[in-house]
Amino acid sequence: MSGWRAGLVAIALGGVVLAMGWFLNRPDPSDPTSTTDPVAQSDLRLACSAAFSLVCDELAELNGYGRSDYSISDPIPEDAVVIGFASDLPAGATVFARSPIAIGVWAEKAPTLENECGTVTPACLVEQAGTPWSEIGGSAGWGAVRLGLSDPETGIADLEAWKLIASQNPGTDFGQFVPLRRETDGDVVTDLVLFPSRADIVVASEVAIGSQLANARGRAGRIRVYYPDPSPFLAVAAVGEGRAAANFIESLGSADSQSLLGSLGLRPLTGETTNLMQDLGTPAGEGATVTEAEKSALVTSWNSLIGN
Incomplete structure (x- = not known):
């Protein structure tokens, strides 16, 4: 990733990383998978098609996750969160952007x-x-x-x-x-x-x-x-299995994450466009x-x- 992009994203998403931390690392005593999830948070990877390359690259780097490519004909990997258009993902994917x-x-x-x-x-x-x-x-x-x-x-x-x-x-x-x-x-x-x-x-x-x-x-x-x-606006969603994936997906819906999705080329569900990427319009x-x-x-x- 280029130096200028790293600096821009770090400034834009620094607060999101802190906010994500609480979601990603908190235990859930009501869920027995909290302590037995086969995929540790640090072992999680993000899988995306070419359309979401920037989204996946930046979120994976900021959270220390692995990164892989994904095709809609592929099964959902057990150790990954897949980000894509909701219509291209299995039922039950969580919509977090458009x-x-x-x-x-x-x-x-x-x-x-x-x-x-x-x-x-x-x-x-x-x-x-x-x-x-x-x-x-x-x-x-x-x-x-x-x-x-x-x-x-x-x-x-x-x-x-x-x-x-x-x-x-x-x-x-x-x-x-x-x-x-x-x-x-x-x-x-x-x-x-x-x-x-x-x-x-x-x-x-x-x-x-x-x-x-x-x-x-x-x-x-x-x-x-x-x-x-x-x-036409398309719904963007994330899907994955296990507590680690669930924590990350939940963090994408937080207020801090939603307010900064525009810097990654996505539209938050709130409709906010304050931080929209340069060269994009309305x-x-x-x-x-x-x-x-x-x-x-x-x-x-x-x-x-x-x-x-």
């Missing part, structure tokens, strides 16, 4: 897109995807407008992102975009930063974009963040999330688009 769906655009190209569209919206993305940047006032060296999308079957955030695009009826002749069929929204944003030639724009969860904002500034510039109006409105009845049609439309 994250809206957002649009990330490389900042050097964002003004060109704004000038052409007026407002950067899903309709704008569908209209401009595949258009040479030079035709809308950008540099010929940028090639065509490339929109990065992930397979809606890989997770709820990917499904919500595709719903926003599909709602604009892109049709089977939809212009150039980047179908990353086996990657989650976190992987799409990571690829945007590591390989900026792959995509100019992504539609993904805000927490996934937030996890890569610092890396983007260190590599190829800033990512400008826009919000659909309305923007959606104008909150939209409905995907229903069970919509899922099948969305997956079918995606498969039709990519030729499956």
Whole structure:
């Protein structure tokens, strides 16, 4: 972790670590597992997908926990707390934060897109995807407008992102975009930063974009963040087994923890945005999330688009 990030997070979350201490180490005399939990607090690890890489990295380092990656197809490890979107986790996961769906655009190209569209919206993305940047006032060296999308079957955030695009009826002749069929929204944003030639724009969860904002500034510039109006908000949750996991999960709901979630790219359940990460904003409105009845049609439309 870079020095500036370590300093920032230490300042922002120092109070949270102290508050967590009481939760994490207190005994529970009414629970027989308090003294027989097979996983000691110090042996706990946090497991997250790419979308939550910053969240897991910082919380694991601050608490002295291990850290591992997690896929929604994996079973919940016995010695870990898994953090992810509630819809991607087993029933019984504890919701402690939220994250809206957002649009990330490389900042050097964002003004060109704004000038052409007026407002950067899903309709704008569908209209401009595949258009040479030079035709809308950008540099010929940028090639065509490339929109990065992930397979809606890989997770709820990917499904919500595709719903926003599909709602604009892109049709089977939809212009150039980047179908990353086996990657989650976190992987799409990571690829945007590591390989900026792959995509100019992504539609993904805000927490996934937030996890890569610092890396983007260190590599190829800033990512400008826009919000659909309305923007669907996804519930973020944690799940784990045993007293050690339960203590940590409970600590995430404390007032101190909630007040500082914004510095990790998450929205607290309270709605507070005072400590929101730099470069993030506030959606104008909150939209409905995907229903069970919509899922099948969305997956079918995606498969039709990519030729499956």
